[in-house]
Amino acid sequence: MTRGFYIGRFQPFHDGHREMTDRIAEEVDEVVVGIGSADASHTVRNPFTAGERIMMVSRVLDELDTQTYVVPIEDIDRNSVWVGHIQSMAPDFDVAYSNNPLVIRLFEEAGIEVRQSEMYNRGDLKGSRIRARMIEGKDWEHLVPDAVVDVIDEIDGLERLRRISGDDGGDATENDH
Ligand SMILES: Nc1ncnc2c1ncn2[C@@H]1O[C@H](COP(=O)(O)OP(=O)(O)OP(=O)(O)O)[C@@H](O)[C@H]1O
Numbered sequence: 001m002t003r004g005f006y007i008g009r010f011q012p013f014h015d016g017h018r019e020m021t022d023r024i025a026e027e028v029d030e031v032v033v034g035i036g037s038a039d040a041s042h043t044v045r046n047p048f049t050a051g052e053r054i055m056m057v058s059r060v061l062d063e064l065d066t067q068t069y070v071v072p073i074e075d076i077d078r079n080s081v082w083v084g085h086i087q088s089m090a091p092d093f094d095v096a097y098s099n100n101p102l103v104i105r106l107f108e109e110a111g112i113e114v115r116q117s118e119m120y121n122r123g124d125l126k127g128s129r130i131r132a133r134m135i136e137g138k139d140w141e142h143l144v145p146d147a148v149v150d151v152i153d154e155i156d157g158l159e160r161l162r163r164i165s166g167d168d169g170g171d172a173t174e175n176d177h
C-alpha cells in the first residue's frame, strides 16, 4: 500500500491542482493533501481560510475513486524541521508530490522521494492569475472545478477578495502574507 502527499496553498484549488490529484490517484493507493499556510487567510495572496480550502479540496477529491485525507499544515519559522512538522500532523506517506523548488529540496533532504510533474496550462492555471481575474471582474469559473465555484459562492469569497484587494476600500496587496 502506498500513500502520496501533495501540499499547496490552494488559494483557490484550480484545474492544475486537479490534474495533479488525478495523476497522484493513478499512482498511489491513498492520497493525502496538505493545506499549506493553514494559518493564513484574509489577504490577497491567501484570501481563504484553512476550513474554506478544506471544503474546496474535499469536495473535489470526493469525485475520485480513491481514499483521500485533507490535513491543514500551518507554516513554521524553521525550514529545517518543516518536513518533521508535516509528519507530525499527516498520515504516514511514502512519496511527496510538488513542483515547488523549496518544498522539493526540503523533502529530498529529509530522505523522502519527490515526484514532480509538468505544469498544466500554467498561463491560466496559476492561483495569483485567478485571484487577479476575480478582483478585476473577469471570468475565472472555467479555471477551477465546479465544486470550488460552489464553495466560493457559499462563503461570498469574491466579495471578500475584492474588499481586501482595495477595490472596495481595503488596502491589502498581493504581497501581504
Ligand atoms: N498549473 C499547474 N500545473 C501543475 N502543478 C501546479 C500548477 N499550478 C500549481 N501547481 C503546483 O501545485 C502546488 C501547489 O501550488 P499553489 O497552491 O502554490 O498554486 P499556484 O497556482 O502556484 O498559486 P499561487 O500563484 O497563489 O502561488 C505546487 O507544487 C505548484 O507548483
Ligand SMILES: NC(=O)c1ccc[n+]([C@@H]2O[C@H](COP(=O)(O)O)[C@@H](O)[C@H]2O)c1
Pocket (backbone or CB within 6 Å): 007, 008, 009, 010, 035, 036, 037, 038, 074, 075, 076, 077, 078, 079, 082, 098, 100, 102, 103, 106
Ligand atoms: N517553513 C515552512 O513553514 C514552510 C517551508 C516550505 C513550504 N511551506 C509551505 O508549503 C506550502 C507550499 O505550497 P506551494 O507549493 O503552494 O507554495 C506553502 O503553504 C508554504 O508556505 C512552509
